Amino acid sequence: MKHILQVLKFEYFSCIKSKAFILTTILLIATILFMTFVPAIISAVISGSEQSSEEGKQPVIAIVNHAYESDETVREAFTAAYQKDEIRISQEDLESLKSKVKDGTYEFAILMETPLTYTYITKNNSLMSATDQTVNELMTTIYRMTSMTELGIDQEQAAQLLTTRPAATTITTDVDQTKNYFSTYILVMLQYIAIVMYGQMVSQSVVSEKNTRAMEMLISCAKPSHLMFGKVIGSGLGGITQMILILSVSLLSFHTINMDNAFTRQILEYVNFSLDTVLYAILFFILGYFIYSFLLGALSSLASRSEDLNTLITPVMMLYVAAFIVVLMCMNSDQINGPVMIVCSYIPFTAPIAMFVRIVMSDVSVIEVIISVCVQLFSIYLFGMLAAAIYRIGVLLYGKTPKPSELVKLLKEQHKNRQALKKRQS
Amino acid sequence: MSELSFLTAEYDFDGNDGIEKRGIAVELSVSGVVKNFGEKEVLKDISFQARSGEALGLLGRNGAGKTTTIRIVMGVFYPDQGEILIDGKPINRKKLRLGYLPEERGLYPKKLISEQLLYLAQLRGMNKADARKACDRWLDRMGMSEYKNKKLETLSKGNQQKIQLAATLMCDPHIVILDEPFSGLDPVNAMLLKEVIQEMIDGGAVVLFSSHQMNYVEEFCDDIAILNTGRIVKAGKITDIKRSYPRDRIEIQSEQSEKLIPYLLEKMGGEIFSADTGKENHHTLLIRLKDASAKNRLFQTISQSGFDIDSFHVCEPSLNDIFVEYTEAGI
Numbered sequence: 001m002k003h004i005l006q007v008l009k010f011e012y013f014s015c016i017k018s019k020a021f022i023l024t025t026i027l028l029i030a031t032i033l034f035m036t037f038v039p040a041i042i043s044a045v046i047s048g049s050e051q052s053s054e055e056g057k058q059p060v061i062a063i064v065n066h067a068y069e070s071d072e073t074v075r076e077a078f079t080a081a082y083q084k085d086e087i088r089i090s091q092e093d094l095e096s097l098k099s100k101v102k103d104g105t106y107e108f109a110i111l112m113e114t115p116l117t118y119t120y121i122t123k124n125n126s127l128m129s130a131t132d133q134t135v136n137e138l139m140t141t142i143y144r145m146t147s148m149t150e151l152g153i154d155q156e157q158a159a160q161l162l163t164t165r166p167a168a169t170t171i172t173t174d175v176d177q178t179k180n181y182f183s184t185y186i187l188v189m190l191q192y193i194a195i196v197m198y199g200q201m202v203s204q205s206v207v208s209e210k211n212t213r214a215m216e217m218l219i220s221c222a223k224p225s226h227l228m229f230g231k232v233i234g235s236g237l238g239g240i241t242q243m244i245l246i247l248s249v250s251l252l253s254f255h256t257i258n259m260d261n262a263f264t265r266q267i268l269e270y271v272n273f274s275l276d277t278v279l280y281a282i283l284f285f286i287l288g289y290f291i292y293s294f295l296l297g298a299l300s301s302l303a304s305r306s307e308d309l310n311t312l313i314t315p316v317m318m319l320y321v322a323a324f325i326v327v328l329m330c331m332n333s334d335q336i337n338g339p340v341m342i343v344c345s346y347i348p349f350t351a352p353i354a355m356f357v358r359i360v361m362s363d364v365s366v367i368e369v370i371i372s373v374c375v376q377l378f379s380i381y382l383f384g385m386l387a388a389a390i391y392r393i394g395v396l397l398y399g400k401t402p403k404p405s406e407l408v409k410l411l412k413e414q415h416k417n418r419q420a421l422k423k424r425q426s
Numbered sequence: 427m428s429e430l431s432f433l434t435a436e437y438d439f440d441g442n443d444g445i446e447k448r449g450i451a452v453e454l455s456v457s458g459v460v461k462n463f464g465e466k467e468v469l470k471d472i473s474f475q476a477r478s479g480e481a482l483g484l485l486g487r488n489g490a491g492k493t494t495t496i497r498i499v500m501g502v503f504y505p506d507q508g509e510i511l512i513d514g515k516p517i518n519r520k521k522l523r524l525g526y527l528p529e530e531r532g533l534y535p536k537k538l539i540s541e542q543l544l545y546l547a548q549l550r551g552m553n554k555a556d557a558r559k560a561c562d563r564w565l566d567r568m569g570m571s572e573y574k575n576k577k578l579e580t581l582s583k584g585n586q587q588k589i590q591l592a593a594t595l596m597c598d599p600h601i602v603i604l605d606e607p608f609s610g611l612d613p614v615n616a617m618l619l620k621e622v623i624q625e626m627i628d629g630g631a632v633v634l635f636s637s638h639q640m641n642y643v644e645e646f647c648d649d650i651a652i653l654n655t656g657r658i659v660k661a662g663k664i665t666d667i668k669r670s671y672p673r674d675r676i677e678i679q680s681e682q683s684e685k686l687i688p689y690l691l692e693k694m695g696g697e698i699f700s701a702d703t704g705k706e707n708h709h710t711l712l713i714r715l716k717d718a719s720a721k722n723r724l725f726q727t728i729s730q731s732g733f734d735i736d737s738f739h740v741c742e743p744s745l746n747d748i749f750v751e752y753t754e755a756g757i
Contacts, residue, residue: 003549010545014537213532214542217593220500220526221549396502409464417504424509424516 007230015238225388288352298387301394348379459508481633486653525599535579679736
């Protein structure tokens with residue numbers, strides 16, 4: 001146990017001090033900050049520039065009305081929507097409007113050809129700006145108001161008819177999948193990347209210890225199983241450290257951000273990490289990580305050179321990719337509680353992703369969760385034991401990678417000798 | 427000058443660093459060890475003993491099974507049969523400290539030297555404070571203090587070797603296993619290492635020494651065990667082994683060696699098998715007697731001859747000759 005802790009400490013600090021770790025953490029955090037803050041910054045800059053132009057003179061919106069007889073309805077509608085701006089009804093042609101929008105005389109301009117066709121002239125069409133949608137809504141409203149008035153409904157009634165909406169209440173008996181689809185997707189993706197990344201980190205570190213022959217020294221200081229458990233747990237803790245860093249930065253940045261922004265509001269509506277979701281994500285990351293990294297660590301110990309590594313770990317990696325794809329397909333085809341997903345949530349290789357998705361996106365009974373977690377814990381124990389036995393053989397094996405049949409034979413032999421030795425000693 | 431200062435640096439071998447001192451003398455026996463890898467029989471019934479305060483030379487050609495034997499002693503491999511005993515009881519590796527310098531050298535090239543030395547010492551059961559002290563002491567002893575916070579890969583091969591030695595010996599081991607410790611060391615460093623090994627032996631460690639450099643083996647080891655194709659083909663004290671050879675070869679140094687031959691042939695012709703001057707040195711006279719018992723008579727004959735004699739001695743087989751004789755039969 002003491003050895004495991006010492007190896008763990010050494011591997012953990014090696015992991016978090018490694019260039020790869022520092023670089024990916026910085027890059028991921030920078031990406032998250034960029035994605036959350038940049039829209040806010042952009043809109044702040046935009047509104048700032050709007051304000052500065054306001055100081056000099058009132059912004060002007062030019063409207064050329066070829067669609068309706070009266071300009072009043074149009075003016076009223078736009079004035080209501082853009083109270084700070086001057087609404088100028090003009091008779092200019094398209095070219096003149098364009099040049100004036102370009103030189104900043106007009107904030108934007110609208111050329112109404114018929115009641116249902118218009119041209120919207122603006123300097124920049126930003127993703128963050130909702131002006132084009134507002135204009136479109138205004139045009140619709142104007143059309144409907146005018147039409148209704150023509151049909152004999154007075155303006156007040158017409159306005160009421162147009163603004164009244166039915167009040168809706170949605171009751172979801174399970175979990176509202178529309179709301180957490182994206183957050184689940186993001187977490188599954190993160191888990192996938194983290195397991196692949198840290199699993200490979202374990203692989204690489206095993207092979208490099210063998211390659212640099214540091215293993216020869218280590219093996220004389222500690223049991224191979226202790227070395228492996230320490231390494232796997234140490235790198236795993238490194239992974240959790242990174243995950244916690246990234247998740248907390250994203251949670252913090254989401255909560256400190258200026259919410260009054262169309263784009264971020266939209267993101268927040270879909271991306272919504274609740275605390276228990278995050279905790280489940282970490283739990284299933286840990287389970288999945290151990291299942292895969294024990295296998296990867298053991299297989300990597302059989303490689304003598306980094307070139308052999310790919311051949312050895314590809315089958316395990318493929319298994320994981322397949323698990324990931326199956327779960328994503330079920331997520332996308334509304335089969336979250338379908339038979340495939342139910343089976344997948346009890347198979348150790350797929351359970352870490354499948355069960356997590358089912359918990360977050362549907363209503364799963366506690367018993368099911370417990371069974372799935374137990375299955376995973378038991379397979380971690382089994383894989384751990386198996387991996388320790390393979391590791392013992394692998395770490396001092398140089399040259400040709402043994403075939404699976406040879407490996408089984410070596411494992412049996414080792415087991416027999418170990419039992420015999422124990423018997424003799426007792 | 428500073429290069430040599432570490433040679434005289436005082437080394438507190440039984441230093442009170444809180445490390446348990448090496449206990450009373452122990453005997454390490456490898457008893458009837460058999461090991462197969464699949465179909466391949468690597469060790470067939472290996473037995474030998476080594477005692478504290480002595481070094482045992484483990485000799486054998488490449489692939490003879492030395493490393494496998496060492497790994498079984500270290501507990502890295504399980505033997506198929508046989509066992510490792512300490513004073514007749516199965517070895518408890520938790521109670522003994524073992525230091526192993528593998529033939530394949532290697533540590534973490536990208537890590538700081540102090541970092542990896544501390545790590546290995548702690549894995550061997552030292553607490554952090556003791557490990558730090560031992561690390562400083564051994565780096566100083568090896569003349570490597572200035573490299574403490576350098577990465578291993580920045581050092582020359584010989585210096586990396588010294589770091590590895592420090593890592594092996596840092597925990598003050600009861601049993602020291604050195605596999606080719608002198609390879610790659612310059613003469614000054616070799617001298618330093620010789621001193622360190624001698625101190626280990628004098629300090630009561632069991633030293634297993636595996637090398638192909640016979641001069642070093644002769645220098646340290648009282649006993650040897652020669653392995654060939656997985657068996658011990660010869661084991662025992664070097665002096666006894668040498669004495670066991672017939673003492674019928676005599677080497678005489680004399681300026682008058684060429685005149686001496688006809689004289690001796692005339693006086694003792696019946697007892698001399700052959701007499702030649704040395705190929706490289708004409709003053710050397712090599713005589714092979716038909717029977718070793720004629721040795722003293724030869725000495726008397728020469729001393730009475732009146733020739734000027736510089737030396738007269740029995741030629742013992744070198745360790746190299748013995749090694750070749752026992753291992754030539756092949757792998």
